[in-house]
Every structure is written in C-alpha cells, then in structure tokens.
Amino acid sequence: MKRRNFFKKIILGIVGIETGYLVFDSFKKKKKKAVSRDLFEAGRIDSFEKNRMYPFNSGKFYLSVFENGGMLAISIKCTHLGCIVQPDNDGFLCPCHASAFDKHGEVVSPPATRALDIFPIVVSDGKILVDTNSPIKRKGFKKSQLTFV
Amino acid sequence: MGNDKIKHSVLTGFLLHLHPKKVNSEAIKYTRTFGLGGINILLFVILAFTGLLLRFSYMPTPERAYDSIVSFQNNTLFGSLIRNIHHWSAMFMVITTFLHLLRVFYSQSIYYERKKNWYYGLILLLVVLAFNFTGYLLPWDQLSYWAVTIMTNIIEYVPFVGEWLANLIRGGEIVNENTLLNFYNFHTALLPILSTVFVVLHFWLIRKAKGVTVANNNEQKMVNVNPALISKEVIVALFTLAVVIFIGLFFNAPLLEKANPMVSPNPSKAPWYFLGFQELLINLHPIIATLIIPSALTFFFIFIPKVSIKNEKVGRWFYSEKGKRIIVYSVLFAVVTTSLLILILEYWLHLNKLDIPLFISTGIIPLFMYLIPAGTFIFILKKKLKADKIELILALATIIFTSYIVMSFVGIWLRGEAMHLIF
Numbered sequence: 001m002k003r004r005n006f007f008k009k010i011i012l013g014i015v016g017i018e019t020g021y022l023v024f025d026s027f028k029k030k031k032k033k034a035v036s037r038d039l040f041e042a043g044r045i046d047s048f049e050k051n052r053m054y055p056f057n058s059g060k061f062y063l064s065v066f067e068n069g070g071m072l073a074i075s076i077k078c079t080h081l082g083c084i085v086q087p088d089n090d091g092f093l094c095p096c097h098a099s100a101f102d103k104h105g106e107v108v109s110p111p112a113t114r115a116l117d118i119f120p121i122v123v124s125d126g127k128i129l130v131d132t133n134s135p136i137k138r139k140g141f142k143k144s145q146l147t148f149v
Numbered sequence: 150m151g152n153d154k155i156k157h158s159v160l161t162g163f164l165l166h167l168h169p170k171k172v173n174s175e176a177i178k179y180t181r182t183f184g185l186g187g188i189n190i191l192l193f194v195i196l197a198f199t200g201l202l203l204r205f206s207y208m209p210t211p212e213r214a215y216d217s218i219v220s221f222q223n224n225t226l227f228g229s230l231i232r233n234i235h236h237w238s239a240m241f242m243v244i245t246t247f248l249h250l251l252r253v254f255y256s257q258s259i260y261y262e263r264k265k266n267w268y269y270g271l272i273l274l275l276v277v278l279a280f281n282f283t284g285y286l287l288p289w290d291q292l293s294y295w296a297v298t299i300m301t302n303i304i305e306y307v308p309f310v311g312e313w314l315a316n317l318i319r320g321g322e323i324v325n326e327n328t329l330l331n332f333y334n335f336h337t338a339l340l341p342i343l344s345t346v347f348v349v350l351h352f353w354l355i356r357k358a359k360g361v362t363v364a365n366n367n368e369q370k371m372v373n374v375n376p377a378l379i380s381k382e383v384i385v386a387l388f389t390l391a392v393v394i395f396i397g398l399f400f401n402a403p404l405l406e407k408a409n410p411m412v413s414p415n416p417s418k419a420p421w422y423f424l425g426f427q428e429l430l431i432n433l434h435p436i437i438a439t440l441i442i443p444s445a446l447t448f449f450f451i452f453i454p455k456v457s458i459k460n461e462k463v464g465r466w467f468y469s470e471k472g473k474r475i476i477v478y479s480v481l482f483a484v485v486t487t488s489l490l491i492l493i494l495e496y497w498l499h500l501n502k503l504d505i506p507l508f509i510s511t512g513i514i515p516l517f518m519y520l521i522p523a524g525t526f527i528f529i530l531k532k533k534l535k536a537d538k539i540e541l542i543l544a545l546a547t548i549i550f551t552s553y554i555v556m557s558f559v560g561i562w563l564r565g566e567a568m569h570l571i572f
Binding site: 057 | 295298299301302303305317320322323331410411412413414415416417431501507567568569
C-alpha cells in the first residue's frame, strides 16, 4: 500500500467511526437515565383485596393480589409482538394474535413463548410502589416472584 | 430531428445528457424493460414533491401528528388529493421496485459489468422499504401505530442483537414520541439524501455498462435517443402520472382513528409488504424466521451475479427455452408447497405441543418440511431436465419469490381475527 493510500484510509476510517458514533449517540441520548428511579404509586396496602386483579393503564401493568396475599405487577405488554393484553376469565388474552396467559402471567396458549414481564414492587409507608421502568423478563412463574406485605 | 445544431435549454440539455446520443433499437422496446426503472424514478419525484407539500403541515409529535394530517386534508387546497397521491405512489413504488428486480433478474441483466448495479439495486430496494416503513408511522393512527409496534417487536426476535436494534429504532422500549421523531427524520431527511446518492450511482452504472441489455448483440441498429427513446419515456411517464392521479382522485389513503397505545386492534398486522415475513414468523421458530432464513437469502442474492454465464445468454429473457419451463414448474411447485404447508401447520400439525425443544419442534421440523420437497424438486430438475447452474438459480429464486408472494397473499387477505385463517 502506498503511503498516500494508507493515510487516506486512516482518515476515512476515523471520520467514519466518528460519524457512526455521532449518529448512534443521537439515537441513544433520548433514553431518560435520571428519571428511571421514578416509582409508580399504586395506592395504600389496605385498599387492595385478596384474589383480585387491578388494572393500572397509565402504569402499563395489572396488579394481581392472590389468595395467599402475594402480589405481582404484571406487564400489559404481550411477549409475542407487543400488543396490549386484556383480562380474560382468570387470566389474560392478547387480542392481536390470541396468545393466552394464566393469572400468574404464564403462557397457556401460543404464539407467545414467554410469560408476561413483571415489575418490581416496593412497599414503603404503607403504600405500594411499582418500578415501571425496569421490567423483569422471566421464563415462567416462581413463588419467589411474589411480593408479600 | 436529433440534429446536433439544435440548442437546448440548460435543463433539457441536462436531462438529455443522462442518455447517450444513440441507442440500440432493440433496447428501447417496451417489452425489454417495461419502463420500470423510469416509473420508479418518476414515482420518486412525485413522492418528493407531494412529500414536500405534506411537510409544510405535518407536526411530528404524538399529540399533533394525527390532527395535522386531518387538518391538511380538510383545509389545504387539494390536501386529500396530495396525500392520496403520496400514499398510492408509495404503495406502487414497492411493487414497481420488486417488478424491476424481477425484470433485471429474469432477463439475465445482472452479470459482469452489471453485477455492481445489482447490489446497488438491492440497496435501493431496502431504501424503498425503509422509506415506506418510516412513512407508515407518520399518520399516527391505529393502523400505523400497531403495524410499527408489531414490526419492531418482530425485530426483537432476531437473536443476539434484536432487542438492541429494536430499541435503537424506536428510541426506547415502546413506540412513542421518540420513535415518531426518529422515523420522521429518517423519512424526510436521511433517506431522501441516501436514495439520491444511490439513484445517481445506479444511473451512472447503467451508462457505464453501455445501457440496457439486449438479447441479440450482433445485429445492432442504432437510433437517435431523441426522439426514439424520449417519446417512449414521455408516454410511460404520462401513463404513470395518469394512473396515480386517477387512483388518488377516487381512493382515499386510509386514516383510522387516532393511535391509542392502550387498545390493540384485532388482528394487528405489520405493513402489507412485510406480511410475508410475519407469516414466516407465524409458522417458524423466531431464530429461523428472523436470522437463518434472512441471512441465507442475503447470501443467495449476493452470490447470484458472481456465477459465470455465457456471454451470448446475457440479456435473454428467462435464459433459455428450458429456463422458461423450469420457471413455470417452480412457480407451481412453490404455490402448492407453500399453501399446503401453511394449511397443515394451521389445522393439522400442532408442533409446539410436542415434548421436545421448541427450536426443533417449531423450527427445524417445519423448515425441513419445506426444504426436503424443495431439494427433491431441484434434484429432479438437475437429473431429469439436465438443468445447468443458471437454470437452477432461476428455479431457486423463482421458488423464493413465489413463496414470498404466496405468504404475503395469505397474510394480507386470508388472516382475520387473532391472525387465524379466515376459513
């Protein structure tokens, strides 16, 4: 390789990397980093009854309180292609492609292959707070996912 | 006519300069190119102009996008017509780009000095799809919102990089104001620049390859471009313009109710030109549908023009008499196999219920249910018909094109509620 070509390629490479970095970074910076600790306030503990499911549309989750008092904040976003699941009998049904989930969010019928995501629940000051910015992906339901008050 | 002494204005001179002075009379017959490249460039210009007008009214925010389009339709002179023409031209462009690809492929116009242009053409096909896809979101109605949600979630299934890529495209985890801004910027700034660059290169490479291929290269009868070719181009252009305006006058571009991120319609489908792809994902495991098959196709399309072909075959429609027959057989084979497999997987075989890993039951098994018949078919062509390398490539590509068309057809018209077949 001639010296001139060598320098040409180096300069082009550097400009390319810089441009690429700029483009990708301008995409990325829209991610709100600082706000991610904001918790969604679902309400006071005593306002929730056992064996019921409470929809929180603005928080994009269903708060399910089971018989044993355990709670799950289940994401409304279908794990198949991102549609919004609706409560159906004792579980959830996706209107787009008919995936069905049980009350714990586990897949009952495909095309979805993964259980609905859940959000971490924090109890403080007698209030239930849900961290809607950090969905937890899971294969299926485990007892350890439940939050007890 | 065509006299050297005629003085043209700068613009006319420039436009004429895109062509050589003289051209082979065989190359300008309608049945050689059907004017498809020219139709594409005209649609591009129409889209640029109508897009520019739309851009004066459009507001790229979730709160105002939908209303700005409604108000453009109602309050701007010819607003509806302009939006309709923009919409239908964009739809046609996907089709004419695909037809243009079929034309150059089946008339053996992608070898030797045209190899590079085949690659630039493939890039332009991707650019057209990207244009369409980013434009799809802009009306911010239920159709566009959920189509883009579905499509970006399909991207999430790509192993290893899918989630990162989908989040990058959306500017977040879900389709929201960041996505709209990204798409708007791509649709009205980045892609127009990119496509202009690639179109210029595409044109220049045609000139460099000495124009359109012709079947019989020895008896050349050269005619003046002006008027022989120019008159034909004008006819094709006027015809295209008439069709686009006519359809724009009588058929409105769809606009459903404003996007509601809390209510998914039933069914929710990707944009129509990606429905063949969504169909693939319905029937096959995500790793196969989003990684293995797309990469295999990419390699195949890059590989095609690297094959050596006899010089006298360049420019011949369907390569040979045998080639024609092989293509007809391949179309029939692909239509039957693809539709049968879709029916079998929908009604009789529920592979996900088998007690083996999903990748095998819903991936490898249905893939081989397609590959084994296809392999046998190709083998028979080779043994019985003594097909040569190019004829086998014609067969393979025809199977791929036909299967995609069949899958798109099923996805667009035959899938109803919950994406089940409607019968």
